[in-house]
Amino acid sequence: MSLIFEKQIKITEEYIDLNNHVNNVQYVKWVEEIAAEHWDSVKHKLDFPHDIWMLLDHHIQYKKQVYLGDIITIKTYPKSPEGIRQPRKVEFYCNDVLVVDSLTLWVFIDKNTQKIKRLDENWLSLL
Numbered sequence: 001m002s003l004i005f006e007k008q009i010k011i012t013e014e015y016i017d018l019n020n021h022v023n024n025v026q027y028v029k030w031v032e033e034i035a036a037e038h039w040d041s042v043k044h045k046l047d048f049p050h051d052i053w054m055l056l057d058h059h060i061q062y063k064k065q066v067y068l069g070d071i072i073t074i075k076t077y078p079k080s081p082e083g084i085r086q087p088r089k090v091e092f093y094c095n096d097v098l099v100v101d102s103l104t105l106w107v108f109i110d111k112n113t114q115k116i117k118r119l120d121e122n123w124l125s126l127l
Contacts, residue, residue: 003127005038006075011068021065022072028060031090031102034076042127050111056085057105064099066092072099081121084108 009030017023032055043049066072072094079087085105092100110117 003124004075004077005034005041006073007034007037008071008073011066011070011072013068016068021067024060024062027062027092027100027102028058030074030092031058031060031076031104034074034090035088035104035106038076045127046123048108048117051117052109052111053086053106054109055104055106058102059104060100060102062100064094064097066094066099070094078124081119081123084116084118086119 011022015022015026035053035055039053072092074090074092076088076090079089081087082105084107086108088104088106090102090104091098092102108117108119109115
């Protein structure tokens with residue numbers, strides 16, 4: 001299985017701001033949404049499907065504007081773990097051009113104890 005998860009979104013009025021392009025805050029929402037969707041699509045393959053991810057750090061770079069009617073492709077994939085932190089890339093493309101680039105750091109939380117749960121550094125190979 002590929003670790004890359006992607007989806008497309010057509011830009012409608014709800015995403016547009018007063019500058020007539022996609023509102024920057026919307027990209028942050030999409031980063032969280034696609035990470036959750038990706039996790040939901042693979043968690044059944046693991047022994048801890050009920051535990052949750054919590055966002056620690058978020059870096060985003062806006063490279064180009066996207067406008068009403070455009071179609072964007074959002075791609076996400078986890079990178080190699082860094083101790084208890086799990087980096088995740090989220091890339092936004094419009095017409096095959098990278099328009100927004102994001103790197104987030106997450107930690108895994110045991111749903112019952114609400115404490116950070118350390119995953120094996122090779123956990124991605126289980127997917």
